[in-house]
Amino acid sequence: MSEEEAVFQSQQMDQRIDINFKDEDEKLILIEINPQMVSKELQPQFQLLNKIIIRYLNYALQPCLEIEYRRNELKISSYKAVVKLDDKRVVMFTNSNNQLIDTQGIWISLNKKTLDLRIGYGEARVETQVSHYKMDSVQQYIQQITSVIIWQESIPQQILPFLMQCQKGQIRPIRIHSKDHYIAQLSEVILQKCQNILELHQGRQALHLSTEIDNLYQSVQKVELQQIEQLESPQYLQKGAKFNLGELIHHSVAIEGCKLNQILKKKQAANEKSGFDPYMTYLRLGLGHFNKDSAGHQFVLEIWPFKHYSTIHDHAGQYGLVKILQGVIDVNIYAILSNAKHLMDPIKTLTCNKHDMTWLAPRVNQVHQLRNFYPQTAITLQCYKYSQKTQNKMKQFNYVVNEQYKGFNPLSDFADLELHDIFNDLVQEYSNLHKQKNI
Numbered sequence: 001m002s003e004e005e006a007v008f009q010s011q012q013m014d015q016r017i018d019i020n021f022k023d024e025d026e027k028l029i030l031i032e033i034n035p036q037m038v039s040k041e042l043q044p045q046f047q048l049l050n051k052i053i054i055r056y057l058n059y060a061l062q063p064c065l066e067i068e069y070r071r072n073e074l075k076i077s078s079y080k081a082v083v084k085l086d087d088k089r090v091v092m093f094t095n096s097n098n099q100l101i102d103t104q105g106i107w108i109s110l111n112k113k114t115l116d117l118r119i120g121y122g123e124a125r126v127e128t129q130v131s132h133y134k135m136d137s138v139q140q141y142i143q144q145i146t147s148v149i150i151w152q153e154s155i156p157q158q159i160l161p162f163l164m165q166c167q168k169g170q171i172r173p174i175r176i177h178s179k180d181h182y183i184a185q186l187s188e189v190i191l192q193k194c195q196n197i198l199e200l201h202q203g204r205q206a207l208h209l210s211t212e213i214d215n216l217y218q219s220v221q222k223v224e225l226q227q228i229e230q231l232e233s234p235q236y237l238q239k240g241a242k243f244n245l246g247e248l249i250h251h252s253v254a255i256e257g258c259k260l261n262q263i264l265k266k267k268q269a270a271n272e273k274s275g276f277d278p279y280m281t282y283l284r285l286g287l288g289h290f291n292k293d294s295a296g297h298q299f300v301l302e303i304w305p306f307k308h309y310s311t312i313h314d315h316a317g318q319y320g321l322v323k324i325l326q327g328v329i330d331v332n333i334y335a336i337l338s339n340a341k342h343l344m345d346p347i348k349t350l351t352c353n354k355h356d357m358t359w360l361a362p363r364v365n366q367v368h369q370l371r372n373f374y375p376q377t378a379i380t381l382q383c384y385k386y387s388q389k390t391q392n393k394m395k396q397f398n399y400v401v402n403e404q405y406k407g408f409n410p411l412s413d414f415a416d417l418e419l420h421d422i423f424n425d426l427v428q429e430y431s432n433l434h435k436q437k438n439i
């Protein structure tokens with residue numbers, strides 16, 4: 001089973017959650033709180049939430065370890081000691097009105113064999129770890145653990161299921177996920193030198209990536225701009241004349257009045273009108289038709305002019321692969337998508353060069369921001385795929401801008417236009433401009 005996926009068991013917290021911890025050495029538990037998914041009318045009830053309890057039990061149902069995720073405090077109790085943490089990243093935090101408004105979440109990993117207890121925020125990975133304890137002094141109790149129960153007692157039980165209901169396709173207000181091991185450190189960049197997935201990252205990464213990413217990789221590993229040129233070029237060009245699609249795109253987006261430049265200007269104006277940075281724009285060209293296996297188009301060509309960048313966004317819980325076809329793209333990766341400023345420092349920054357690929361999974365690398373800080377217009381191919389096991393297919397991506405949590409539909413900026421139509425237009429545009437120059 002793949003390392004980054006390993007089938008998370010996901011549950012909504014509208015009842016007590018029981019997790020078996022008998023035959024495995026390790027158990028990872030993630031708790032997500034998304035208060036902005038609760039309707040205004042139900043907020044007063046939701047705001048009663050002040051504690052979620054995670055209790056580790058032995059076969060006789062006696063507590064061996066207890067962790068309380070509370071407002072302003074995380075409390076760890078064992079037979080030997082009580083430890084309280086007040087790091088804002090791993091406590092339930094509130095705004096100045098004492099309300100749980102911001103998206104937040106913690107993860108807890110306990111290994112009964114190595115006696116490691118790790119606690120962090122957002123995605124469960126090395127970069128988000130906040131505390132690490134060696135539980136040597138309570139070894140005998142830790143080794144006796146056979147189950148975990150999770151519950152809350154601040155919201156009345158009869159209200160909770162009602163509160164947890166929300167429209168299909170939306171993120172639930174409280175979610176608990178568990179799986180059998182901690183996520184190992186994986187490289188976020190798939191290097192272009194590899195011929196197939198078995199060679200990735202000197203053969204190590206391939207063992208850990210899921211079949212969904214493998215499928216996407218097989219679909220796009222050979223795709224280059226030259227190949228798209230051959231497939232999509234206007235018929236009259238295929239006989240001899242050659243145009244470089246990357247150059248045509250760069251030309252059209254960079255020169256005032258050209259086709260892509262006009263579309264970009266429109267998007268920039270819309271951003272300015274909404275009070276957002278006009279550079280927080282890029283062009284999306286959906287390839288092929290909508291696909292039920294992905295939110296929107298499964299394959300999208302994205303065009304990144306110099307200095308332009310995306311919002312910080314998630315990917316509707318999908319698997320994804322981003323391949324750099326031209327230029328250089330910097331990628332910031334985040335632990336969580338939250339309107340809380342203190343959670344939104346990047347946990348990693350990558351520079352992806354031409355031919356590189358970076359990947360994302362439902363709970364690894366899911367939140368990112370792409371930026372082009374280089375003069376050449378960058379072109380990327382994004383590919384998305386839901387897990388076959390995904391039942392809650394959210395069609396919306398979410399993003400955070402100016403500390404506001406928002407949703408957007410990942411639509412194409414070229415509605416009803418196929419790539420070969422656009423290619424044709426760009427060739428005409430380029431030829432006309434050169435004719436004018438030569439007069």
Ligand SMILES: [Fe+2]
Nearest residue numbers: 313314315368
């Ligand atoms: Fe993205």
